[in-house]
Amino acid sequence: NAGVTQTPKFRILKIGQSMTLQCTQDMNHNYMYWYRQDPGMGLKLIYYSVGAGITDKGEVPNGYNVSRSTTEDFPLRLELAAPSQTSVYFCASFPRQGHGGANVLTFGAGSRLTVL
Amino acid sequence: DAKTTQPNSMESNEEEPVHLPCNHSTISGTDYIHWYRQLPSQGPEYVIHGLTSNVNNRMASLAIAEDRKSSTLILHRATLRDAAVYYCILRPAGGTSYGKLTFGQGTILTVHP
Numbered sequence: 001n002a003g004v005t006q007t008p009k010f011r012i013l014k015i016g017q018s019m020t021l022q023c024t025q026d027m028n029h030n031y032m033y034w035y036r037q038d039p040g041m042g043l044k045l046i047y048y049s050v051g052a053g054i055t056d057k058g059e060v061p062n063g064y065n066v067s068r069s070t071t072e073d074f075p076l077r078l079e080l081a082a083p084s085q086t087s088v089y090f091c092a093s094f095p096r097q098g099h100g101g102a103n104v105l106t107f108g109a110g111s112r113l114t115v116l
Numbered sequence: 117d118a119k120t121t122q123p124n125s126m127e128s129n130e131e132e133p134v135h136l137p138c139n140h141s142t143i144s145g146t147d148y149i150h151w152y153r154q155l156p157s158q159g160p161e162y163v164i165h166g167l168t169s170n171v172n173n174r175m176a177s178l179a180i181a182e183d184r185k186s187s188t189l190i191l192h193r194a195t196l197r198d199a200a201v202y203y204c205i206l207r208p209a210g211g212t213s214y215g216k217l218t219f220g221q222g223t224i225l226t227v228h229p
Contacts, residue, residue: 031215042203043160043219050215059218090159094215103207104150105217107159 002026006091006108013081013115021076021111023091031094032074033105034058034066036087043090049074081115088112120204125224128194136189136223138204143184146209151178151189153200154222160203163189199227 007022025032030051035043035058045058049068063085065077074093078085091108121139128134140149151163164171164178166187171178177190191198203222208214 033217035219042201042221045216045218048215048217056216058216092159094217104162104165105152105160107161110159 004091004093004106004108006089006111008111009109010112011114013078013113015081015083015115017081018077018079019081019113021078021089021091021113023074023076023108024072025074025091025093025106026072027093027095027106028071029093029106030071030096032068033092033094034064034074034076035090035092036060036085037090037110038087046076046089078113083115086113086115120206120220122202122204122220122223124221125226127226127228128191129228130196131193134191134194134198134225134227136191136202136204136225137186138188139186140204140206141185143206144208147206148209149178149180149184149187150205150207151176152203152205152219153198154203155197155200160219163202165207194225194227196227196229199225201225 004025033048034046037043044060046064047066049055052068055066089111092105094105095103148167150165152160153163154160164176166178166180179188201222201224203219
């Protein structure tokens with residue numbers, strides 16, 4: 001199993017440009033997440049999804065959009081990129097309810113985005 | 117959302133035990149306590165979890181206070197490869213909060229040779 005795959009690994013954007021970070025998982029997990037991590041800081045939840053067609057805001061959703069048309073894919077769209085969006089972005093997935101406490105988050109390797 | 121509080125940083129010497137504390141005074145009765153760690157330049161990875169009883173696995177041990185308002189991740193013999201940021205989070209067992217998983221700042225563990 002590949003787990004959680006993110007693309008691209010690195011990207012440089014100019015202010016005002018737009019782009020989409022791709023995330024796909026092959027574990028049939030219902031829940032998917034996008035987090036951002038600024039230098040020296042912890043993870044902040046941007047958006048999450050509890051299943052295809054259902055998304056919800058996290059702690060820092062402004063400047064981002066998401067969609068979930070399939071169980072496998074959860075792309076993150078940046079519109080009008082700003083320097084404040086320079087960060088490392090992590091996608092993660094999580095199984096559906098049940099299985100007691102054994103459900104754990106599986107993270108991708110991250111996408112490093114720089115906005116100049 | 118129930119929150120956790122951890123020290124910003126801790127230091128240890130190689131091959132010594134490390135006790136990483138986490139306070140979660142607003143924990144609900146059905147919240148699981150999960151620990152993740154993030155090695156340099158990598159995504160976080162699962163370490164251990166528990167509900168009420170102490171837990172052991174090949175990576176670490178988890179000691180949970182009787183009132184569940186705090187827990188401690190124990191690395192029995194720290195190695196240089198254990199240098200990472202350690203996160204303690206609460207994971208609801210179900211309900212509307214089940215899927216919203218948030219992280220705090222974590223504890224930066226430095227291991228000295």
